[in-house]
Amino acid sequence: GDDVKSACCDTCLCTRSQPPTCRCVDVGERCHSACNHCVCNYSNPPQCQCFDTHKFCYKACHSSEKEEVIKN
Incomplete structure (x- = not known):
């Protein structure tokens, strides 16, 4: 849907697996629009991070854009 089209991630x-498992680790006041598992702390402003994993960024x-490879 439109949520996926407008979703973005800087980090x-x-x-390194094939296919890779990718996760957006951006922290902000809200998660990106396509995030299903958003976790926020109770600070003001809130610090939110998406914990979804995908095969893409x-x-x-x-x-x-920063894309990093982490070792399994």
């Missing part, structure tokens, strides 16, 4: 971590929200 995406992926494993969403497009960058800003121009400097």
Whole structure:
């Protein structure tokens, strides 16, 4: 849907496995629009992070996309 099209991530971590397992580790006041498992702390403003995993990364929200590979 439109939520997936508008979802974005600046810092995406992926494993080296094939297919990779990727997770957006951006922290912000809310999670991206396609996030199903969003966890926020109770600070003001809230610090939220999405814990969904995918076989891909969403497009960058800003121009400097960071994609890192983490070891399994």
